[in-house]
Amino acid sequence: MLSDNLKKVYIFSGLDETELETLSKIVKQKTFNKGDIIFFDTEPYLGFYITVTGLVKIYKISKDAKEHILHLISPYNTFAEVPLFENFNEIFDDSFRYPANAMALEDDTRVILIPARQFRELLESNTKICIKMVSGFAKRLRHLNHHIEELTLKDVTKRVAGYILTEQNKAKDNDSISLNISKNDLAAYLGTIPETLSRTLKKLQDEDMITVDGKVIKICDMDRLKDFVV
Amino acid sequence: MLSDNLKKVYIFSGLDETELETLSKIVKQKTFNKGDIIFFDTEPYLGFYITVTGLVKIYKISKDAKEHILHLISPYNTFAEVPLFENFNEIFDDSFRYPANAMALEDDTRVILIPARQFRELLESNTKICIKMVSGFAKRLRHLNHHIEELTLKDVTKRVAGYILTEQNKAKDNDSISLNISKNDLAAYLGTIPETLSRTLKKLQDEDMITVDGKVIKICDMDRLKDFVV
DNA sequence: TTGTAGTTTTGACTTAAGTCAAAGGGATGC
DNA sequence: GCATCCCTTTGACTTAAGTCAAAACTACAA
Numbered sequence: 001m002l003s004d005n006l007k008k009v010y011i012f013s014g015l016d017e018t019e020l021e022t023l024s025k026i027v028k029q030k031t032f033n034k035g036d037i038i039f040f041d042t043e044p045y046l047g048f049y050i051t052v053t054g055l056v057k058i059y060k061i062s063k064d065a066k067e068h069i070l071h072l073i074s075p076y077n078t079f080a081e082v083p084l085f086e087n088f089n090e091i092f093d094d095s096f097r098y099p100a101n102a103m104a105l106e107d108d109t110r111v112i113l114i115p116a117r118q119f120r121e122l123l124e125s126n127t128k129i130c131i132k133m134v135s136g137f138a139k140r141l142r143h144l145n146h147h148i149e150e151l152t153l154k155d156v157t158k159r160v161a162g163y164i165l166t167e168q169n170k171a172k173d174n175d176s177i178s179l180n181i182s183k184n185d186l187a188a189y190l191g192t193i194p195e196t197l198s199r200t201l202k203k204l205q206d207e208d209m210i211t212v213d214g215k216v217i218k219i220c221d222m223d224r225l226k227d228f229v230v
Numbered sequence: 231m232l233s234d235n236l237k238k239v240y241i242f243s244g245l246d247e248t249e250l251e252t253l254s255k256i257v258k259q260k261t262f263n264k265g266d267i268i269f270f271d272t273e274p275y276l277g278f279y280i281t282v283t284g285l286v287k288i289y290k291i292s293k294d295a296k297e298h299i300l301h302l303i304s305p306y307n308t309f310a311e312v313p314l315f316e317n318f319n320e321i322f323d324d325s326f327r328y329p330a331n332a333m334a335l336e337d338d339t340r341v342i343l344i345p346a347r348q349f350r351e352l353l354e355s356n357t358k359i360c361i362k363m364v365s366g367f368a369k370r371l372r373h374l375n376h377h378i379e380e381l382t383l384k385d386v387t388k389r390v391a392g393y394i395l396t397e398q399n400k401a402k403d404n405d406s407i408s409l410n411i412s413k414n415d416l417a418a419y420l421g422t423i424p425e426t427l428s429r430t431l432k433k434l435q436d437e438d439m440i441t442v443d444g445k446v447i448k449i450c451d452m453d454r455l456k457d458f459v460v
Numbered sequence: 461t462t463g464t465a466g467t468t469t470t471g472a473c474t475t476a477a478g479t480c481a482a483a484g485g486g487a488t489g490c
Numbered sequence: 491g492c493a494t495c496c497c498t499t500t501g502a503c504t505t506a507a508g509t510c511a512a513a514a515c516t517a518c519a520a
Contacts, residue, residue, distance in 0.1 A: 060382075061383075068382040070375060070378060082372060082375075084368070085367075085369075099375060100375070123361065123364075127354070130364060131360060134353075134363050134367060137367035137368065137371060138311075138312045138313075138367065139315075141312045141367060141371060142329065144371065144378065145300060145312075145330070145374070148298070148374065148381065149290050151378065151382060151421075152298040153292035153298055155476070155477090156477070182497065182498090183497075183498065184497065191382045192478090193478065193479090194497080195478080195479085196476090196477055197498095198499050198500080202500095386506080386507070387506095412467070413468065422507075423509090424469085425468090425469075425507090425508080425509085429470085444516090
């Protein structure tokens with residue numbers, strides 16, 4: 001049910017049943033297939049989104065068609081909330097655009113659109129949501145800081161090794177990870193290109209730190225991998 | 231006066247005189263000289279800061295001593311607010327560290343420290359501040375998104391040209407800018423090294439787009455510079 | 461003024477990572 | 491089945507930007 005989905009979203013976790021009902025009346029649900037565009041950075045801003053199922057990539061494209069992925073949004077996480085706060089008045093005219101592009105990476109990617117105006121009204125009357133919003137932004141800021149640190153201070157090999165360790169840490173149960181995105185997308189996320197990523201994984205394999213089998217990467221020498229990334 | 235300074239800080243701009251008085255009693259003022267460390271990323275988190283005079287750089291250092299500057303904080307802007315929202319309970323134990331390093335870049339750099347606990351209490355009772363905090367974070371997020379876009383999608387020459395145009399846009403009055411930071415720092419901010427920055431500026435000069443005289447950069451061919459960066 | 465330290469520039473060289481082109485793989489649909 | 495498309499890998503080559511070392515310039519202090 002819709003309000004059950006909303007409840008699982010961090011910023012809405014403080015709302016009671018009535019508030020959730022009210023909210024669920026103003027939101028819109030949409031479903032996308034793999035490769036479908038959710039929005040382009042040229043479109044007027046309508047509001048922010050929640051991923052309910054599937055996976056969404058937030059990305060930028062340069063003039064010469066290079067792509068860089070800023071975020072990968074998994075279920076019950078939000079995206080495109082930043083423009084909400086652009087400027088109290090300007091949001092509601094048509095000049096506002098989405099700050100990046102969003103694409104579904106899996107079939108049956110379901111998202112919920114929260115319209116900007118209604119949400120802003122809710123926010124101004126509800127301190128709890130507001131504080132959660134700040135916390136959510138803080139988390140996002142930490143992620144971006146970390147991302148910049150990785151991109152500027154580390155070479156591709158260290159970034160790849162770092163990504164593997166982070167993913168393994170999330171899964172935690174065993175020493176292998178299964179990529180949920182294509183290697184093309186992983187390359188774009190790590191600030192490199194598929195060819196280089198491929199060669200890098202091979203290099204880490206030749207050094208006996210990992211084994212790669214399709215989308216499954218197994219960590220063979222955790223210790224060496226760890227003090228290699230730092 | 232202290233509360234006059236606080237009033238000029240965006241997130242405090244909604245507070246009345248009494249609230250400002252209360253706030254000014256819990257804050258601490260500190261003065262630093264050029265090159266002084268305000269905090270290291272190894273120190274326990276005390277609270278966030280406001281720059282009142284001077285300039286502060288927020289930066290990261292890699293194991294092999296490479297530096298990257300994340301932000302440059304000018305007067306009446308805040309820094310190190312993100313950890314405030316790390317986790318409601320954990321902030322107050324000693325395990326919390328600053329997420330990056332902060333250094334004064336000018337003599338007589340004055341900052342105000344807002345202690346974490348007291349500010350959190352203020353925040354929970356004051357929706358206005360909370361909304362301004364979200365807006366402030368949104369602005370920061372936009373900046374970081376832009377920064378990542380620059381670093382990943384553009385080469386050094388485009389980044390340098392982009393920086394010049396942004397600075398000129400801020401000043402606005404004429405077509406030349408005066409760097410307020412050293413070229414070493416500018417290089418670290420643009421994700422490169424001093425040698426490369428020097429050569430890049432020379433290249434832009436040879437192409438007759440700019441002239442460089444010490445810290446003053448004059449834009450000679452605005453149009454060409456503009457459609458060069460995109 | 462000279463000294464000293466820090467910043468910036470220049471030159472010669474190296475290298476990590478990108479480009480281009482082609483060949484394998486794997487999945488999906490007809 | 492095979493054809494098509496996309497993803498991934500491999501090889502050969504190029505290049506942007508980094509490294510290292512030294513010189514030039516700047517600024518302030520003795």
